[in-house]
Amino acid sequence: MSTAPRWDADTAVDELYAAHYRQLVRLSVLLVHDVETAEEVVQDSFVAMHDRWRKLRDPDKGLAYLRQTVVNRSRSVLRHRGVQARHTPPVLPDVRGADEEVLVAERRKVVLDALRELPGRQREVLALRYYLDLSEADIAEVLGISRGAVKSHASRGVAALRHLLEDAS
């Protein structure tokens, strides 16, 4: 994609938003579990990418940066939430929306719940591998870990997730 037209930062935001915003939000939902937080994480990531565009300058790099930022920010939201949960009352009425279709939510919940029980790295590797279909090398780059580590997180994550889902069924 080095032949791609030179975008300015605003164009980069527009184009990458159009092509990837929804997928990035969904990726973040797999990591942080709730949509509202995921939307915030991804919007923040687009703003951050815009700020950095002079260094990125290339659509592929922009997308890679977005993915990395979404994963990192999702992780720090979780960390922050772990602390916060003890101090703020739970957001109860929103746990299940008033008129949400219960069954759809249930099915989705089982998998999201199981993901939530995994260690963070395993969850991230599974989301990048199976939801985004990234290669081992790309995952290693996004997460800043070795390919060997990616491989072992992936296999442990799959085993753990399978175990959790079997327990649930």
Place this chain on the structure above:
Amino acid sequence: MNEFPDTPGRRGDDERMRRLLDAAVSDVEPSEALGSIHARTKVSSMQRKRSWVLGAGAAVVATAATVAAVTVLSDSTTPGGGGDAGPAASAGTSQSPHESKQPTEKPSPTQKPSGKESAAPAVQTVPVYYVGDTSRGPRLYREFHRVDLVDGDPVTTALAEAVSTDPTDPDYRTDWPEGVSAAVVDAPPSDVITIDVQTSGSPLRERPGGMSQEEAEIAVEQLIYTAQAAKQSRDPVQFFLNGGRTDTLLGVPVSEPLAQGDATDVLAQVWIIEPSEGAEVTAPFEVSGLAAAFEANVQWELMQGDRVVKRGFTTAEECCTMAPYSFKIKDVPAGDYTLVVHDSDPSGGEGFAPWQDTKRVTVLP
């Protein structure tokens, strides 16, 4: 491109994982956000050095936009069941010409703003909180009621259920006296939910005889929690009594808009959400709910009379805050059962009795 080892068995697993993760988020439809991203990038690139100050300013703008959007949402929401309005409908809602272009709708499939022109379904499922007795006094439980809409408004509908309709679960009740009605009224400011409690009988400014102070406080919380859940908003609640302001309601001070009380003081700490009371199920069936359990341990028994037919335990997602749990019950013969879900007693029997919820279920052959 994928360099993971690719044996035949593994390929099936991969496929299954892909489908699982895909399905888990396939109904997530984020709301339009390009406008607000633009608003923020404009600020940050013009004033890079002061971006943290302006960042805070942008956050205020975003908050204001959210409040406005919630108002738009509640005004224009066609309450209702399952209709997937989709992005086309949200594009039709009125928009401010500035950066907060899109309503920040929740991606709940039924909570999309849609034009007034589409007919409002007459029936909707609303959340309703009821009082149940626990070892630590009256606390709130939640049910979902599928009912005809009152005044086309889900919040008023839910409030009407809460004060004057019997809960499905006979263990629950409402402590509001007979002849009371409650409805949302339009009153400024728009980010406060105003509930007018009307009474034909005894005045409700003071706590009626026979109602404990705890019951009175929980009765007020019942309406706050119900209204906020039905509106899907944490806007504070201002109470009116018979159309006007009042300093107290059931003896509880209500002159100011009230935030909901702390969940640990107000809610029963173990709820069964599915199956609902009296549900008919076939084995295996799934039980789900919310529990704020000690060490996140959730225990259950399936009883016939005093006999425990099956028992088990599971773990809620988080300890000590209301968090989802679920488990499956398999290999149960047909029959009538009482399902009991409770937390474990950290004191080993010396402290309070555990939190629990019970549902009667019929397992069909």
